[in-house]
Structures are given as C-alpha cells and as structure tokens.
Amino acid sequence: MKVLMFGWEFPPFKSGGLGTACHGLTSGLSNNDVKVTFVMPFCPENSDSGIKNVKVMSSDMKYIPKNVDIKKINSLMQSYDTSSSYEERYRKCDVEVKKGDGKEFMLYGRNLFSEVHRYAENARDIARYENCDIIHAHDWMTYKAGIAAKEVSGKPLVVHIHATEFDRTGGNPNQYVYDIEREGFHKADKVIAVSNYTKGMVVKHYGIPENKVSVVHNACQMDRAWHSHRKPFDDGSKIVLFLGRITLQKGPEYFLHAAKRVLEQMKDVKFIMAGSGDMMNRMIDLSTHLGISRNVLFSGFLSGSDIDRAYSMADLYVMPSVSEPFGITPLEAIKNGTPTLISKQSGVSEVITNALKVDFWDIDDMANKILATLKYSSLHSTLLENSTRELGKLSWDKAAFNCLNIYRDIIREHLN
C-alpha cells in the first residue's frame, strides 16, 4: 500500500499539533507496512536558505519514520496561516526575490489563496509521477492539492480534518476557507475526523452525510522519559500551565480570568502562558488589567525539550479551548507527569476520561477545579495515575491501523 499524503508541516519544522499528528500517523502507517510520500510546503524564510533547509531535513532524518519519504513543494505557506500573516511574509520575500536577480517573476502567489492554488498545481505535477494507491490530505490548505492529485491520478482521496474554520475562528468562518473545506469534504471519497466532536461539526456545518465521515482519534507516543519535577520557584509556588497558540480558539482569556479567581483564594500560584499568537499582547494587557501580572508569566514560543520541561514543572495543565477538534497537548502533559484540566468542547475529552473537565466559559468551575487540584494532593495523584494508564492504551499504530482499514474499504469500493 502506498499513500500520497499532503500536509502542512512535519517535525522538526512545525508550529503546532498538526505536525505532531502527521508524524504520529505516518509512523503508525509505516509500522503497518504502508509507504508514505509526504508532501509539505517549503518556506525559504523558515531557514536562511533553501539549500540549508534541505540539509537540516536530511540531517534530521531520524525524525522521519522508515517508509516515509518527504517531498517539499516550494511555497511560502506556513501552518496556521491567516491571509494577513501570509501577505506580510510575501511582501518581505517578494523584495528579496527582486533584489536577487533583478527580474520580476512570480515565484510565489500574491496572497494566501493564490498560494493554495499554486500548491495544488505543484501537487498535480507530483501526482503525475508518484505512484500511489490512495491520496490523503490534511486540512484545508492541502485540500486543493489533494483534489488536483485525485484528478490527475484517478486515485481515491481521503481528506483528514484536524480543525475546521469554525474552530479556528470561533464561529465566524472566512467564506473562502469554508468553501475550500466544503469542496474537499464533498470531492473526497471519505472524510476522517479527529473526533466525534469534529465529525459533528463536519456534518452540521458542511452538510456532509454522517456515514461519509469516520473518526480516528489522535494518539500519543509514550516514548520519552519523564523529566524531573524540579520546581523553578524557591517559594514553593504552584504552577498552572497554558501551552498553545495564544489565539481565540485556545481560550487564553478564560485562563486568565480563572487565574484571577484562583489568586483570590490562594496567593502562591504562578500561571505560565507558553506559546505565541495573535492575542499575546492583548493577554499581557489583560493580566495587567486584572491586577495579576505578578503571577502570570509569558514564556513565548517554546520548542523541543523546553516544551517537556514546561509540562513537567507544572502542577496542572489547563486547556481552556473554545473549540478544540482534538487537542494533543493534554496527552503530552500527561506523558510528562502532569494532570490535566480540559474544556468539554474538545475531542481529546473523548479519549481521556481521567481529566478534570469544564465548559470553557465557566470561569468559576475552572478556578474551583484548579484550586482543588492544588489544595487536595490526592486529586493530583489519582488523576495522574489513572490518566497515565489511559494514555498507555492509545497508540499511533492503532490509529494508523484504523486509517489503513478505511483506505482498504475505499480502494475496494473504488475498484467496484
């Protein structure tokens, strides 16, 4: 079985959970003896030069599971792009291109959407010479590429939905993005959703019949050793962690409002916001406005082992997402020995029962549960013990096996 897969990012070049999920899924497929050609956009601005980038990739091949072949399409696209962030990067890049050779030519599309189309055209070329049994595309920016590849090769298409435009925008979708998502769902032979929660969105907001959407939950690899729980604060302060993009979807302001309520009852608690995002400055302002800035620390974007360090030093990990299709971070927190409080509006709550759960808007309940975890030590230890056991039952190999069964079903139908 050979899969032509279109993604946005792949470790170590990643900024969020999608890269982690693609890595996990392709590893799992590889372990199930499936060959994967993973196509991802390539942005020269990410690293100093395109050549160096290629080197980094090749020197980091240990990240890439056997059987997985990474192909890059030159593109300025980055994960979680919005049209404005893309255009900003485009302007910078455009100037450099002109300076470089003096001629005016269109290396990259003028805006995010033309870039999506350009990505699709390149995908068409790849699909022409890449043999495959099935095409698998991850999230809207790759859907046009997936559709193009299907048209060229005649192979069936699976589109995977990790986050809908409704999740990202809190219910105010960009029409263009919505249309691409919808087109992808309709033209695909099968839709894979990362949770029942997300499946519900796809059925409700995009008019896709329920039986066309299968659910494959994400997993988490229990491979790394736990870090020591050395506390960074000498005064014995407890630590509550937010880790993720500081953006509307992730509910950062609910975290701060809950922090305020917690600090009314308990003084020696530090709230760490790890990550960056479009709402970061607003959150810094908000913590000042709430009068809790002494207890709120912004670490900025973390990567690599710093992420594990952040998880393992925390007493509780909070994911207050407004709408979280899956949410892989709580699994990583548990892996690093930290219990979790997650919003009920998340897919991950379908696989982790041993977590504290709240409605993201219920600040008081969130604060109540944070306080209880910090005050009553047996709550912390029971949550951790049981969720660790639960995490052990999840595996990417199982998730990939479910995908493989879906591939087989579609290929069978396709042949008939």
Added chain:
Amino acid sequence: MVSVCFYFQVHQPYRLRKYSIFEINENHDYFDKVKNEEVFHKVAKKCYLPTNQLLLDQLNHVPEFKISYSLSGVFLDQAKKFDPSVIDSFRKLVDTGRTEILDETYYHSLSFLYSKKEFIEQVKMHRELVWDLFAYKPKVFRNTELIYSNEVAYYAEKMGYKGILAEGVDHVLGWRSPNFVYRPRTAESIALLLKNYKLSDDIAFRFSNKNWTEWPLTADKFAHWVNNVNGSGNTVNLFMDYETFGEHQWEDTGIFDFMRAMPRKILEHPDNDFKTPSEVIDCYEPMDTLDIHNIISWADLERDLSAWLGNKMQHESIHELYAIEEAVKKTNDKNIIEDWRKLTTSDHFYYMCTKYFSDGDVHKYFNPYDSPYDAFIAFMNAMTDLVQRVKKVSGKLDPKEVKILGK
C-alpha cells in the same frame, strides 16, 4: 427442607451538590435538595410503592410468604420528608407480622472501619428510628454493603444481635456452601447468614440480560434451581438491593410478574418454605465455624472495599472526615454534627471510585456526578467549610485536625 430467605436493602443517600470552593464560609448547604427529592420521588414511583404493594398482596394471599428489609436511616429520613406514604406502605408490610426489619448504621456509613464509637452511635440511632416509626425492635444486624469480618460479628453480638448478614464469598467459603447457618469464629452466640450470590444475582443483575443463556428467567425455572438445594442446604439467602425491582430491572423486563409468580412456585415443592433471617437462625443450628479475618463486602467482582477505598482520593477524604470527629462532636451543635454524619454515608466515597471509570460501567450509572473527580471536589470543599464552622463554634481546634484547610 429449604427455606428461602429474602432480604432487601433500601437506601437513599443525601447527595452533595457541586459545592464550589467559592462557597466556603458563604453557604453551608452542601446537599442537593432538588436532586435528592427528585430521585426519591422517581424511585418511590418506580420501585418502593409498586413493589411494596406487590409484596403486600403476596403476604396477604400466600400465608407462608415472608420477607425482610434493612431501611437506612437516611432513607427513612427522606421518606418522612418527601413522601410519608412510602413509610405507611412499609408499615403495612411490618404489620403483617411476616416482615422482619434489620438494623444497620443510620447513615449507611463505613464508620465501623474508622470509628467504633461513631459506629455504635449510628446503630443506636437506627434502632431508635425503627422503633419510632414501626414500634419494632430488630434482632439481626447487617453492616453497610454487607461489609463484614470476625470483628463486625463480635461488635454485633456485643450490641445484642442474634444474627448478622454477609456475602457468601467463594474464597472465604472454600468448599463450604452458603446455604447453611454459620458461627463466626469470634462469637459465642451470634449466627451468620451468607448470601447465595449466584441465585441472588440471577434476579438482581442477570434477570433482563438477553445474552444470558438462562434468559428469560421464569418463576418456574427459578423455583427449580431452589429445589435443587434440597439435600445440600437449609436456606437460600436471597439478598439484594430493593431497587432491583422497577429501577435496575425495569417493569417492562417482567420483574414484577416474576415476583408475583415466584412465591407460589417455590411453595409447590413440599419441602420448601420462606423464613425471615431471625427464623432461619432459630430453626437451623450453625453448620460450622467461619473465620473471616479480612474484610469482605458484596460490592463488585472483588467483594472487598475497593469500591469505596480503592484510590488515594477516597482514602484522603475519608481519613480527613474521621479526623475531625471529636472536634465536630465537641461543638454540640446539632446542625454541624448532622452535616458531618451525612458526609459519612458510603455513597460519597463510592462516587469517587475510579476503578471502572474509563470503561463507563455500572458505577457511572449510579453516579450523580459527571466524574469521580467532581465527586471528590464537592466532598472536600464541603468538608473544608464544615471545618470552618467547627472552628467558629469551638474557637479552637487541634492543629492536626485542620490540615485539610491548606492553611
């Protein structure tokens, strides 16, 4: 001769609200008045009233039929408050003279394990309540959820009971049969009756299970199984939760029809009869001595304490609860003591059970909370507030008793 001995457990806890940490010192209403009343009315309608009526009819029409109950104090409390007709219907059963009432701890608590003093007080409270409501003096004791060991029997005997109930756990019985009366090892006079869990659970758990090879269970078939005990036992002890009737097994499973037909079917065999626990004890001599040193119960497959004391949350919360017993009692404040006692009810700890939580099993069905963690949080918050009240009233409290306050 085989005597069928029916014993029904009737209990309703005072469930806690989702009492928030922000209510501490502001609001002392820990219990969910609305939910408790709602549940009571629901169960009264589906189980207590129709089953009592059914059994009363049987007692009236079948002179040999006999049954027994243990009614927890907190159940009777709520019946008085929410629907006194339920008390009346039990009174009618008691008035037939063929319904025995057993004693237990008033609050359906685990007090035996943590405070013998409190245990004895709660048993006495129950005894008084049963006297007040039914003018009845129980002679047989059953501890919460059939929690039993030699020591429980020892205490029950000291308190004047002639019999005690326990689960017929395989690993303590060994080759012995639960269908005889036994003598606890530490006892001089008290007799031990053991639940025949196979036949009891055929009714209580398997009755409506269509995957069960014996489904559907008819009165004929059941009577036949009871007849088979003839020659190898004296008594078949059918101990079960009263909510089996109409609540765990819904009416449409045919459970009521089964109960209506069963007494006569049992009596069709000339060597069968019905006896109450007291009568079984009076009629049959103990067959052997049973040495049960480790605690057993009738809960789950494990038949141990792990449903209430299986994780650290359960241990921490119950430990803290009994740590403040003396301070609570010293306040002499009726409300404080009563609230504390309501917190001793075993259900609170059962709700914190994480054993099967991720499998979504029966523990979940009986849990008013979304999760065992929510149950723990509500309990600990309520107890923290209770400690504050105790402090206020008594002015001072032993420092080791205020540990749970987190300063």
